[in-house]
Amino acid sequence: MLRALKKYILSSFLIMFVLGFSGCTIIENVEKKLGLKNDYFEYLNSSDIEQISIQSTRDTGFKFIVTETSAIRDIYNILSRAKISENKSSLDPDYKFEFDLGDEVKEFYYVVGTEDGNFYNDGNTFSVSKRLDEVIIKNLSFIRKPRDFDYIYYQSILEILQQVSKTANINDYKVGVNISGDIDCLKYVFSTDIISFLDKAKQIIPNVELVKNNEADFDMVITVKNRGYDSSNFKTLITVKNKKENTEDKYYVSAVNEFKEWNIEVLESKPKGW
Known part of the structure; x- marks a missing residue:
């Protein structure tokens, strides 16, 4: 048993010695044979x-x-x-x-x-x-993506969904969130983040989906258009178009980061500085 162990250790050192002096090619070939490459x-x-x-x-x-x-x-x-x-x-x-x-x-x-x-x-x-x-x-x-971008971007939309959820017979509506025109932010939007956002959105309005070139399929469309952001300030215009009632409402969302927390304010009239 001891002899076999010594033989195993000697073989291991021999392999390591050969690999160490044979360049990357042999190492890569071994990795490929082992399915590592x-x-x-x-x-x-x-x-x-x-x-x-x-x-x-x-x-x-x-x-x-x-x-x-x-x-x-x-x-x-x-x-x-x-x-x-x-x-x-x-x-x-x-x-x-x-x-x-x-x-x-x-x-x-x-x-x-x-x-x-x-x-x-x-x-x-x-x-x-x-x-x-x-x-x-x-x-x-x-x-670089601004600090807390994922949180403040999606949380602003969720704030509006809370407002929309008060609409009469909202469960009979097919609701779509359209971010496709939010050019300044799209480069920071990833599918895994969208899935996480939709999970939270469905807790507010169960029949909400992301618009994907199919805006005509929805009874209500929530369109997001950012108006400026950095790590301390965030402004977004969110328009809610109710096709059943033929109405359109605009929400002006402003957020300021104070003491590492975002304070979000939603206004229905256009504030100064927009």
């Missing part, structure tokens, strides 16, 4: 890759290009360790990736904040580590 994204580790473009699917004007070798290498290191998945994420994609190989462009869609079938195109689906989010944020350092 895939071969699909090897083109990102070659001279064929010219650039990677990453574009928001909600704000088509928001697109950035990755050309720096180290950044491309970071993306390759993450994608090469992605697992092949049989199931594509049911969430709408947040970003579109384009890998420019000169004479060919490979496209993939990516869902932020989840790892189950979150990186895919028509022929391939992978489960990619959330570390890819960090790479995107790193490249987005010039346009």
Whole structure:
């Protein structure tokens, strides 16, 4: 037993010694055999890759290009360790990736904040580590999301839903929340956040959904249009159009961050400074 243990330890040290002096190639081959790496994204580790473009699917004007070798290498290191998945994420994609190989462009869609079938195109689906989010944020350092954005953005809408819930026969209405025109904010809106918001919204109005190019399907449409924000101040105009009653109401939502808490005020008449 002792002899077998010594043999195992000696073999382990021998393997470590060989790997340490054989460069990355052998290590990578071992990782591939163990299923820790895939071969699909090897083109990102070659001279064929010219650039990677990453574009928001909600704000088509928001697109950035990755050309720096180290950044491309970071993306390759993450994608090469992605697992092949049989199931594509049911969430709408947040970003579109384009890998420019000169004479060919490979496209993939990516869902932020989840790892189950979150990186895919028509022929391939992978489960990619959330570390890819960090790479995107790193490249987005010039346009950081304001502090508490997720909370104040969705909470402002929830405040209006509370008002709307007082509408007579609201349970007979099909209610839609439309954020598609909120251009200044769409680059910070991700599918996982929307799902969380809708869970809370349905506790107020059970039959509420997000408008997705189907505004005509709803009896009441709540349209959100931001009027300015930073880490201390937030202003949003929210319009409620009741098609059954043929009415339209505007709500002016102002929020100020004081002592690390947001104080939200909802007005029905346009305040000064708007």
